[in-house]
Amino acid sequence: MIALVALIGLTGYVISRRRRISITDKPGDMAPTDGVTRQVDKSGDYKAQSGFNFSQGGTATLEAPKPEPTPEVPKPEPSASEPEASEPEIAEPEIAEPEATEPEVVEPEPEPEITATEPVLDEIEPTAGRLSRLRGRLSRSQGAIGASVLGLLGAGDLDEDSWEEIEDTLVMSDLGTGATATVVERLREELAAGKVRTADDARSALRKILVEQLHPELDRSVRALPHADGPAVVLVVGVNGVGKTTTTGKLARVLVADGRRVTLGAADTFRAAAADQLQTWGERVGAGIVRGKEGADPAAVAFDAVSRGIADGVDVVLIDTAGRLHTKTGLMDELGKVKRVVEKKVPVDEVLLVLDATVGQNGLTQAKVFAEVVSLTGVVLTKLDGTAKGGIVFRIQDELGVPVKLVGLGEGADDLAPFEPEAFVDALL
Numbered sequence: 551m552i553a554l555v556a557l558i559g560l561t562g563y564v565i566s567r568r569r570r571i572s573i574t575d576k577p578g579d580m581a582p583t584d585g586v587t588r589q590v591d592k593s594g595d596y597k598a599q600s601g602f603n604f605s606q607g608g609t610a611t612l613e614a615p616k617p618e619p620t621p622e623v624p625k626p627e628p629s630a631s632e633p634e635a636s637e638p639e640i641a642e643p644e645i646a647e648p649e650a651t652e653p654e655v656v657e658p659e660p661e662p663e664i665t666a667t668e669p670v671l672d673e674i675e676p677t678a679g680r681l682s683r684l685r686g687r688l689s690r691s692q693g694a695i696g697a698s699v700l701g702l703l704g705a706g707d708l709d710e711d712s713w714e715e716i717e718d719t720l721v722m723s724d725l726g727t728g729a730t731a732t733v734v735e736r737l738r739e740e741l742a743a744g745k746v747r748t749a750d751d752a753r754s755a756l757r758k759i760l761v762e763q764l765h766p767e768l769d770r771s772v773r774a775l776p777h778a779d780g781p782a783v784v785l786v787v788g789v790n791g792v793g794k795t796t797t798t799g800k801l802a803r804v805l806v807a808d809g810r811r812v813t814l815g816a817a818d819t820f821r822a823a824a825a826d827q828l829q830t831w832g833e834r835v836g837a838g839i840v841r842g843k844e845g846a847d848p849a850a851v852a853f854d855a856v857s858r859g860i861a862d863g864v865d866v867v868l869i870d871t872a873g874r875l876h877t878k879t880g881l882m883d884e885l886g887k888v889k890r891v892v893e894k895k896v897p898v899d900e901v902l903l904v905l906d907a908t909v910g911q912n913g914l915t916q917a918k919v920f921a922e923v924v925s926l927t928g929v930v931l932t933k934l935d936g937t938a939k940g941g942i943v944f945r946i947q948d949e950l951g952v953p954v955k956l957v958g959l960g961e962g963a964d965d966l967a968p969f970e971p972e973a974f975v976d977a978l979l
């Protein structure tokens with residue numbers, strides 16, 4: 551009898567333990583802890599079809615965390631803001647451990663209400679063909695170049711006034727003087743060679759020349775694929791208000807839709823709302839987030855995010871940084887430190903500069919400051935839906951020498967698209 555009771559008790563204990571572990575281990579559960587949301591893999595729910603081109607950065611060597619800061623990294627400050635010192639901020643997720651109960655007193659527990667803890671995840675719009683679907687959003691950029699330039703070209707022989715008008719139109723569309731001069735020169739060549747006889751000829755000549763100016767040969771893939779021994783790391787930089795946090799969230803969605811596991815790092819510790827905003831983006835797709843207290847050292851948060859990403863075996867860590875342009879030195883110190891500190895763990899594969907297309911020349915000036923501080927690998931041009939000056943794309947690439955990789959075409963969660971020169975020019979004409 552005693553043996554029977556013990557057997558029932560033991561069976562109950564085993565069932566109970568399995569259930570408790572299965573609750574926390576079940577994909578889809580979020581176990582928020584102090585500032586850390588547990589990484590879960592929900593990507594299986596989404597179709598892996600991508601119109602985005604992701605690639606792998608240079609070969610990564612996953613280094614063991616070094617306890618001592620390297621000489622380049624500023625000495626530990628008195629606060630707990632150095633990355634190494636901040637490890638304790640990451641509380642371990644609360645995985646239910648069997649309690650110290652005797653097997654005989656454990657009764658089989660009622661079925662856990664899994665639905666109560668299941669987060670509701672967003673449906674993510676298919677990632678393929680995004681730019682074409684969002685093409686209408688560029689409509690405010692449409693017309694100027696198309697109607698005016700094509701109208702003049704289609705009129706046959708052009709006098710110098712007409713050429714000047716073409717030039718003015720291109721400059722007004724923010725193409726910049728360099729690209730404008732090249733486009734006009736190339737158009738003159740095409741006309742002189744007698745290649746433009748009809749309106750259709752004019753359109754295809756202009757299309758070809760504009761596409762050329764956008765350098766379609768540039769590698770626009772986002773280096774967000776994991777290495778054999780660690781996750782890819784993407785730093786998202788830019789001044790506040792350009793759409794950095796939104797872009798980080800949108801990019802996480804695209805990656806999750808592509809079957810990737812993502813950890814977010816809210817290293818914009820200047821504004822607590824930015825971390826809240828990023829957390830919401832993460833929760834909507836099941837991506838974990840590491841955030842610090844307001845005013846915490848951004849480098850510490852970035853380091854912790856990468857550490858968490860490695861521990862959770864994710865594919866990519868996306869880090870949203872703060873971009874206060876208070877002083878160039880301040881920015882240089884902050885961003886440079888974030889990058890150096892992360893690289894104590896894994897290489898940074900991609901540094902994406904987010905620029906607001908509606909800001910025009912000021913945006914370019916900001917961009918140059920960032921380009922001096924960190925070596926940029928790509929640009930995300932946001933708010934292209936809100937400007938008639940899509941031509942800014944030409945100038946960014948010409949002046950920064952960095953390809954525009956992604957474009958933001960609205961405030962919606964899925965309004966991010968890969969930048970494709972041909973589709974973009976089609977939208978302009």
Ligand SMILES: Nc1nc2c(ncn2[C@@H]2O[C@H](COP(=O)(O)OP(=O)(O)OP(=O)(O)O)[C@@H](O)[C@H]2O)c(=O)[nH]1
Nearest residue numbers: 790791792793794795796824932933958959960961
């Ligand atoms: N129309 C439009 N709005 C956008 C786009 N991208 C971002 N926004 C909006 O721009 C505003 C600022 O975006 P955030 O992501 O908060 O900008 P941020 O650079 O992270 O700024 P901080 O959070 O202050 O650091 C938000 O209202 C976004 O919805 C876009 O492509 N089109």
